[in-house]
Amino acid sequence: MKYIVLLLLGLGLGFVFWVRGAKDDPEQWHVDPLSATRDGKQNRYILRPDGETYQSPVFQMSVAELALAFDKVAMAAPRVSRLAGRAEDLWVTYVQRTGLMRYPDYISVKFIETPDGAATLAIYSRSRFGRSDFGVNRARVKTWIDALG
Secondary structure, three states: HHHHHHOOOOOOOOHHHHHOOHHHHHHHHHOOOOOOOOOOEEEEEOOOOOOOOOOOOEEOHHHHHHHHHHHHHHHHHEEEOOOOOOOOHHHEEEEOOOOOOOOOOEEEEEEEEOOOOOOEEEEEEOOOOOOOOOOOOHHHHHHHHOOOO
């Protein structure tokens, strides 16, 4: 029995170190949120201006201003880093890791100019591990959008 407990403990620790050391591959995770599809997984949230999933708000500022403002909000959040792209490119993928286990969530954002010169955005936020995120991706998007004013 002692060996089984030690084996399970070792497997658990191995999993923790594997998750913490998992590489973030931009080729895999820097996804255009305008082309992301809903695949039925519960650990994803898509916000788009087409309203196919959830409707993006429109901001009365230039697309470049929105991109820089959003980047400031995202980078102020705890444990966030940029994986690919830049605000100046109008397409960025961020990684935010959970507090204890350091599970990565990937947030791809594309900034779009509206016909009247305002700006909107598309966001694809998803968890790498697990089947459910308990609403974390949706809450993150809402918090970051609300912080823009």
